[in-house]
């Protein structure tokens with residue numbers, strides 16, 4: 276566990292320029308004018324970010340491998356996997372929609388997490404890894420385009436609607452996707468942009 280170096284930053288809320296002292300583990304720095312949380316030194320934030328990213332990627336892979344939902348209406352049962360549900364849109368000529376759905380629920384979160392894993396490895400290696408800064412910039416820019424949690428809420432709402440029409444069972448992939456979303460949220464909570472950038476800046480070849 277290491278202390279966070281002293282730095283100067285502008286408060287996101289009130290634009291006050293604040294000198295932040297060195298922060299020991301579990302220390303937090305608040306804006307003296309508006310009490311906004313400016314920085315915090317969470318214990319093992321980088322190890323957690325790495326571990327949660329790997330766990331999220333594993334659950335995302337599992338979510339694509341097994342039945343997501345199965346429907347049983349008048350004796351006819353059909354189950355669908357996550358990639359199949361995107362393919363259905365594609366086959367019904369909703370090409371753009373299927374691309375957006377694929378990107379926001381699978382593609383973007385996967386690239387974002389791979390980028391974070393790459394950056395987490397790069398900042399631990401003495402010789403660094405090429406393209407670390409670009410990987411971090413891309414990962415951070417992709418965060419608003421990841422909509423896993425919105426997709427889950429949508430699934431639950433439609434689940435409540437369909438359940439009166441047919442027998443619907445949630446498959447293993449659904450639960451894997453729930454676990455993936457939880458880990459993804461944990462990754463996003465644990466990213467301290469200021470500190471990640473500071474570490475990446477120090478990476479050689481980055």
Ligand SMILES: [Zn+2]
Nearest residue numbers: 286289306309
């Ligand atoms: Zn402030």
